[in-house]
Every structure is written in structure tokens, then in C-alpha cells.
Amino acid sequence: MKAGINALWAKKKWNIPFIVTEHWTAYLENADQQLSHYSSFFKNGLKQVLKKASAITVVSNYLGKSIQSSFPGIKYSVIPNVVNTDLFYPVQEQDAGKIRFIHISSMNYQKNTEAIILALSLLKDDHPVELYLYGPVNPSLEALINDIGLQQIAFAQGEVSQEQLSKAIQQSDALILYSRFETFGCVLIEANACGVPVIVSDLQVFHEIIEEGVNGIFAEGENPAALAEKLRQFIAHKDHFNKNEIAAMAAKKYNYKKVGQQFIELYNKTAATSA
Incomplete structure (x- = not known):
């Protein structure tokens, strides 16, 4: 918002055009911190930024x-997030004897990590599985893991570098993102760029990224039992996913050059119409 106000001032003073790039979840009707929670002053300022x-x-x-x-x-153009294909790319699979799931997030209400842990508890007696959690340490999640006896199969790894994260994804069979709401989902395209399919909550936005049975699987939201069933489905049919095709599809759509070109074209168009 502060950047937007500064842009408004620069436009008024020097007639410099500006572009807004938006990722914020507060616009979403099911977000925990919605735009309606903000003051009228804030919302009016935001409206002026978007209009101008x-x-x-x-x-x-x-x-x-x-x-x-x-x-x-308000009119908008869709330009997706990018993936660094120099870091996130497929490697040869090594059979570890267990199905390895990975979850990468901020471990907060939005990401619904506790439901993933509960789903794992419903699965552990059926299949040899492991879950690796990457993100900020969350004591309540670690307590949940201990309380339901998953210490031997669920591992909180904390925050790591992008290089370490890419290796962790490459060593995984699937990534799980069971969010309550999202505007995109960067970890999905990072996993796909590694050739790793994803298991996600059935959010409308994820249908813009994931095709059922091609690069991922959808699970009913807010239902650990339904998620556990989709994890079983993945385990039974994981060989149906084509690692190289998934990686190629993600790299083609979300690489720096392609997304960067979309921004360049937009900047050029904006400059030309504002001259």
C-alpha cells in the first residue's frame, strides 16, 4: 500500500505511469485476514491506487x-509466478523403499498443515510412508506429531536454502499442499519442475495449475480422511505420473524467459500508451 501511495504521488507530480502486481490473499472471501477487516481509509486508498x-x-x-x-x-492481466529451472529440475529416481511426501509452507492457518499430519496418521498402518515438513518451526504442529505418535515418520526440517529445498523435492514422491485459500501456489510449480506430482486441496485457483491425473491429484478440503484416501490413491497409481512430462510442462509455462517476456510486453505497451 505504501508503494502504491508513492506511485500515485509520482504519477500526479511527474505523470509517470505505474503498474500494480498483486498477490495478496486479503481479496479472497475465505481468507482469515480479509479486506473487509481493514479501515475505510485503507480501502479507499487501495481503490485509488488500483484505479489510477x-x-x-x-x-x-x-x-x-x-x-x-x-x-x-477493475481490469487485470494474468501473469503467473516463475520457477527457477536451474534449481528445480528432475533427477533420476532412487527407490527408498518408502513413499516420501513433502510439504513446504509457512505452517500457519492458511496452509492447514495439521490436516496433513492427521491424514498421515490414517495412512501409516497401511503403507510405509514418510512426511518431511519444510518451513518455520511450529511448536503446536510438533506437539501434534508427538501426541499421535508420528515421530518416526513425520520430520520437521525447519527453513532451509533454495538449493537444499530443491534437493528435498527431487528426493520426494509427491508434494502435499492442503491450503484453505491461495492466490497461486509457488511450491506447486517448483515440485512440478522437478517432475514431482502434487496432491492439493480442491481450490478453484489450483485448477489453473494442476490437471487431475496429469501433474497432480485433488482432495476435498478440510477433510483429513478424504486427503488420506487420495494419498492411498496416489501410492497405488504413482507410476502413472510421467516425471519428464510433468517437468517439461512446468518449465515451458513458468520459466523466467517466458514470464519475463510477458512483463516486457506489458511495460512496452504501458510506455507507448502513456507517451
């Missing part, structure tokens, strides 16, 4: 429509 912007980009069509619900008439 020469262009607005969003990371998903779902986010764009959510913005329009709050501010009708």
Missing part, C-alpha cells in the same frame, strides 16, 4: 476475479 494504475497484473485469474468482487470495473 496503468495496468494491474495478478498471479491467477481467481485472484483477479476476487479483486473485481471488491472493486468492480
